[in-house]
Amino acid sequence: MDGGSIEIGTPAFRRSALALAAAGFSTFAVLYAVQPLLPVFAEVFGVTPAASSLSLSLATGLLAVALLIVSPLSEIWGRKPVMLASLLAAAVLTLVAAAMPTWHSFLAMRALAGLAMSGVPAVAMAYLAEEMHGRAIGLAMGLLVSGNSLGGMSGRLLSGALTDLYGWRVALAVLGLMALAAALAFWRFLPASSRFTPHPLPWRAVPGTFLGHFRDAGLPWLYAEAFLLMGGFVTLYNYIGFRLLAPPYSLSQTAIAAIFVVYLAGTASSTLVGHAAGLLGRRRVLWLAITVGLAGVAMTAAESLIVIIGGIVVATVGFFGAHSVASGWVGRRASRDRAQASSTYLFMYYLGSSVAGTAGGWFFAHAGWPGIVGFVGGLYLAALAIALRLARLPPRPDPA
Structure with missing residues (x-):
């Protein structure tokens, strides 16, 4: 099955890993760059804080929906052209968004950008599953997730710093130019698909290609992992700022924003854990990564600021490691229509972010930080139980 596939250490592996890491970096830098600018939008456009959040939520919401549409298109047009x-x-x-004069025109561009961004996360995992050798898929997926995490962190930090110096329009314009450079690098370096041929896809059959994956013994559980892991992780980051802004910590907004630097730990862990999964097997590694994340969540219940920050780092390491393993497993588990399998995983991933991230606010309002620890801990315990079940799952289509 792995004949003609890309091996670790080859020029083709280095080119594809670089191209896809650049694509992930660009996509998530542009997606999350507006998050630290929400107060700026509220002031400049005269909108409420809730309305300012639409600059992010519209993009992520439409991205999630578009994932289910773009992946079938890649079966027809090809993986690299769609990305x-x-x-x-x-x-x-x-x-264009950086130049929009009104709030509604700016939101329209952000919404369209969210739709456009869906091509990379919807198709990249399918490309890797098809083109990489079984021994290389874990490391390649880890590098992709690393690019994603680096992009999300850098987009937030860079947009904030540039806005302080030159204004938000210049900040978004710089990120747009960086994204354009990443697109050109992607076009130059990514090898064209050699193990996939575009083929006609009757649109009447598309719902069946998605639903067919739910008849598999493992894929629905991996989709549940996406929902639980991302839901818990986003909840942790959504509300840790409220805790650390208040006494006895009373940290500044700048210090709170700097917490995103711990995404670097996620960048490293996604690559290392993904590689370990390729060597040792996903079913041996996934539950360990989730256990690490759960330990980090428990550490944030402490009163010591050092222990809390350490807990955030540990939780970040566990999350990105588990996500790297689970997402890579989806591509290997699906025997056909891999783009649809991957996009369903990501749909559940972003759905977990939206649903659990909002639900966590209820627990915080009623029980404070212990409520968050209990809520996120419950999500991670459920994810751990699923991982242990997956560890006993018979392999298909190839040993994991």
């Missing part, structure tokens, strides 16, 4: 079109469109729309 390249996604990167170019997102870059151009970000540049």
